[in-house]
Amino acid sequence: MGRGVTGLILKAMRADDYVFTVLGAEAVSEHYHRVRFDGGEFLQRNPWFPTMWVRLWIPKSGTATTDEDAGDLAQRGYTIIEPEGSEFTIEFAIHDGPAPRWALDAAPGDRIAATMMGADLTIPEHPAPSEYILVGDAASIPAINSILGTAAVPCRVFLEYQHDGERDLPVHADHVTWIARENRGAALVSAVLAAGLPSDAFLFVVAETRATREITRTAKRDLGLAKDRIKSQAYWLDRG
Numbered sequence: 001m002g003r004g005v006t007g008l009i010l011k012a013m014r015a016d017d018y019v020f021t022v023l024g025a026e027a028v029s030e031h032y033h034r035v036r037f038d039g040g041e042f043l044q045r046n047p048w049f050p051t052m053w054v055r056l057w058i059p060k061s062g063t064a065t066t067d068e069d070a071g072d073l074a075q076r077g078y079t080i081i082e083p084e085g086s087e088f089t090i091e092f093a094i095h096d097g098p099a100p101r102w103a104l105d106a107a108p109g110d111r112i113a114a115t116m117m118g119a120d121l122t123i124p125e126h127p128a129p130s131e132y133i134l135v136g137d138a139a140s141i142p143a144i145n146s147i148l149g150t151a152a153v154p155c156r157v158f159l160e161y162q163h164d165g166e167r168d169l170p171v172h173a174d175h176v177t178w179i180a181r182e183n184r185g186a187a188l189v190s191a192v193l194a195a196g197l198p199s200d201a202f203l204f205v206v207a208e209t210r211a212t213r214e215i216t217r218t219a220k221r222d223l224g225l226a227k228d229r230i231k232s233q234a235y236w237l238d239r240g
């Protein structure tokens with residue numbers, strides 16, 4: 001029961017714990033859901049920055065609860081957007097998993113535990129990137145939008161989709177290249193690499209594990225992007 005080994009490790013690392021309270025929830029589409037939270041002191045103690053994320057402690061049952069520590073919990077990363085005072089929003093891409101089940105069930109007054117540790121974004125300044133190349137899917141639209149909202153250079157956006165409706169989700173870019181998820185992410189990898197990754201760009205790649213690794217490896221090994229010009233993080237693992 002509880003947070004298991006992961007929770008013990010984070011505690012030993014002195015990670016910061018919070019409780020978020022649900023203020024409201026709305027369906028954006030069949031496959032995308034938004035939940036508004038009050039985070040108490042969370043944003044006061046952790047000033048917001050683009051791509052900021054937390055580790056939510058999701059009840060494995062997927063059932064929302066008024067008790068933040070009820071049942072067996074699994075840790076899942078989620079991006080904080082639209083901060084205002086102590087409030088913020090989290091957007092959930094919907095698939096068959098405990099986190100989306102929790103979000104679909106969430107109602108005002110429900111509480112969820114969260115841990116802040118490991119989130120960062122450093123973009124090199126000398127020289128500044130010629131452009132940002134942002135690669136992800138529905139799960140990373142919140143993070144990608146948060147970069148698009150603050151970027152001072154041109155951005156190219158590549159998003160993989162699993163449902164046609166995802167192409168209607170709001171992405172704050174003039175142009176997005178949408179790629180249907182095929183062959184466990186291989187189509188996304190091909191599209192990004194074929195479009196070209198200049199060595200003076202900043203690459204933000206946060207898709208499914210396999211595509212994220214493949215694009216990152218090629219960018220470093222074959223295309224000469226320096227380590228500090230790449231932010232790469234697998235946002236989910238295809239267990240299908």
Ligand SMILES: Cc1cc2nc3c(=O)[nH]c(=O)nc-3n(C[C@H](O)[C@H](O)[C@H](O)COP(=O)(O)OP(=O)(O)OC[C@H]3O[C@@H](n4cnc5c(N)ncnc54)[C@H](O)[C@@H]3O)c2cc1C
Pocket residue numbers: 053058076077078079080090091092093094095096097098099100138139140142143233234235236237238239240
């Ligand atoms: C730093 C960070 C920030 C993130 N921010 C967000 C965010 O803001 N919004 C968001 O929706 N997600 C976000 N994610 C991704 C999210 O944490 C994962 O999708 C997570 O696995 C969801 O947990 P789960 O309980 O639904 O499913 P799991 O128990 O992890 O998986 C259950 C099943 O669902 C499948 N699955 C998991 N994720 C996806 C997916 N995205 N698409 C299709 N199938 C999937 C798995 O392959 C498995 O078959 C973020 C991840 C990280 C690391």
